[in-house]
Amino acid sequence: MEVVEDKHTKDGTTDLKGNPAIKKETGTWKACPYILANECCERLAYYGMSSNIVNYMKDRLNQANAVAVNNVTNWSGTCYATPLLGAFLADAYFGRYCTIATFMIIYIIGLILLTMAASVKGIEPVCHNGVCNPTSAQSTVVFVALYLIALGTGGIKPCVSSFGADQFDDSDESEKKSKTSFFNWFYFSINIGAMIAASVLVWIQINVGWGLGFGIPAVAMAIAVVSFFLGTPLYRHQKPGGSPITRIAQVFVASLRKSGAKVPDDKSLLYEVSDKESAIEGSRKLEHTEQFKFFDKAAVQTQDDKIDSTVNSWKLCTVTQVEELKSLVRLLPIWASGIIFSTVYGQMSTMFVLQGDTMDPHIGPNFEIPAASLSIFDTISVIIWVPIYDRIIVPVARRITGNERGFTQLTRMGIGLIISIFSMVAAGILEVIRLQMVARLNLYDHEGYLPMTIFWQVPQYFLVGAAEVFTFIGQLEFFYDQAPDAMRSLCSALSLTTVALGNYLSTFLVTVVTNITTRNGQLGWIADNLNKGHLDYFYWLLAILSLVNFLVYLLIAKWYTYKKATDF
Incomplete structure (x- = not known):
């Protein structure tokens, strides 16, 4: 009888037919390559489209800086709010596998529609001498496509990381240790896709065309679908537990x-x-x-x-x-502490890009790197820090702390919050230096690039990447681990909503700051001409909010009690 028991997983997972999962034939690292490849391609599609969307709205939809930034943060926020719907359906009725498969189709439809909006005559805006005048219908098509993509992400984001973690049995010590590494490499695969998107795809969008620049993400998403289904025979499944x-x-x-x-x-x-x-x-x-x-x-x-x-x-x-309810209530303060961090993270696709647009992008005499492509240094930072954390920092910390994970999940997230403060300080210092150059050379009305290389932005991107490795990956693991078994997708979605609320908070802050600082005819902190604005003040505001958030987090972390579960 003991041999039969050891043959199957002990965490309640099943195979595709609903039978208890056989350990040697399903799950673990042999199932993960298909999930990681799916995530890599899906993230390539997402970031390939989203990294530069603020410039698409400025150039093709003819929107002002503040309007474009708010539209992007609102949409991005929705991408991280819809996972609550997908997570509910996965946990309550369909399971993670079926939910991912269904919402991937909606995602592809949105990407195809966006590609058509940027390339098909009559749907794409008409431009003369670099000035585009989109009709309301043409703008509507773009937003319909974007929000279909947002809905599609809702069934994928909260389920893929949890589905990958489901492949490891908590009751098996070796598999449990591998689960911690899985979250690191899951985030690593996200950033491989993001790196290709921020470099190759952004360059194509700016130098070749938006149609091809959006079409490639649609193809990447199709590859993601194929990869996911290829691994079907190897997957372990958690049964949906009802609403x-x-x-x-x-x-x-x-x-x-x-x-x-x-x-x-x-x-x-x-x-x-x-x-x-x-x-x-x-x-x-x-x-x-x-x-x-x-x-x-x-x-x-x-x-x-x-x-x-x-x-x-x-x-x-x-x-x-x-x-179950107590676990969810305990998670809420930790969840809330991630909102400010997500606001800082969201600056990479908005304020960092606008700041970079004013700086010299040349590499040599003939090649330019678009400002939106500089997020590649955030990605490179993650790609460097993940193996360092997994292979060096964790073993060293394990010997010091005696904790199997090296740091507790809460400590790991707290370290990331500290690093995020320095990322805003770095961005603020650079903006001060940039504005000093504008004043010194009297370049307030200069429409070209400042004689200052865009690569001065690298430190702020690199610091955001380091913060991600500690906080975002820590969140992935923490919300999965501390969630009740039948609420894991929902709690993963809950962690993602911090990104949504972070984007909405960014929109709110930009709106409030703009309204206050443009009174009495002033240009404001975030002026259309940043040479006449004070973007540095906005960065200082975020740095102060991040510091206050970290101090509150210390109190929350001290109060938190980890859950205890029994085996089946």
Whole structure:
């Protein structure tokens, strides 16, 4: 009997047919290349289209700087908000595999429509002497395409990283250790795609044409689909556990109904199913924790509950169901602390690009590097730091701290928050130097490039990349690891919404700053002519917000309690 048990995974995963997954035939690193290749191509498609979209809106849709920046941040924010929908469908009904497969089709339709909007006569804007005058219909087509892409990402972003992590069994120590490395290499594959996008595709968009520049991402997405389906026989699947929102609501309602009930001192008396598996499909039982004791009332068995022959989950919930809600509530402050970080990260596709547009992009006499392509140095930073972190920093930290991961997940994220402060300081210092050159040479009305190389922006991009390796990868692992089994897609989506809210916060800050600083006829901090603006003040504002955010994060991290799950 023991041999049969060892043959299968112990985390509840199944094969495609719903049978218990066989360890030697499914999952682990043999399934991951298909998932990582899918993510690499999908990210190439996304960044190949999004890295330079602010310039497309300025040049082809004839939008002002502040309008283009806000349109991009609103769209980008939506790309990171729609994962809540995809995650809900994956956790509740379809599973991660089917959700990814369905939403990839919507994604490709959006990319094809965007390519047509940039290349098909009658749909693309008409331009004369470098000035484009798009009709409202032509602009609408672009935004429909962009928001179809945003919807498509909603089913992919929250599911792919969780689906890849599902390939490793938590109850197997060697597989559990590999899972930590998986998140590092998952993010590594994202940045390989991003590097190709920021270099090759942005250059094609500017020097060859937007049609080809958007068409290549559509082809890349098609390759992503093929790669994902090729790995089908090897995948492990977590069963969908039903609507997590319903289960959360049930705990709230049951707690309120029993607000007068007394929670027993012996927590083993709280209600839980007696068999080994929990009442939630595909989920392990969670041990009771002491925080948020009010919700424990939902698991108190009253005399009426004992008389009823069937359990009404709106009146009585299991300890595991209560702990699901507690886990989610504990995650919320950590989640909120990532919003400012995401605002800083979002500057790479907006303010960094606008700042770079004013600087000399030449490499030698004949070649120019577009400002949007400079994000390649963020990508290079990630590609350098991932193997350094995984192969050098973690083993050294492991010997010092005794923690299997090297650093705790919360410590890792905190380090990234510190680095992000310095990225804004670096961008602010560069802007001060740039404006001093403008003043010294009286170049306020100069329409060309300043005699200052764009490569002075490299340090700020490099610092953002280093911060990503600590904070974003730490978030991926933390929200997957700390999520209840049946809510992993939802919690992964929750971590992604920090990027959405970070973009929306950026939009809000730009709008408020513009309204305040343009009063009485002033040009404002973010003027259309940045030589007459004060973009450095905006960077200082973000640096101060990041510092305050980090100090609050220290308090949150000290308060946090890690979850404890039992094996199947």
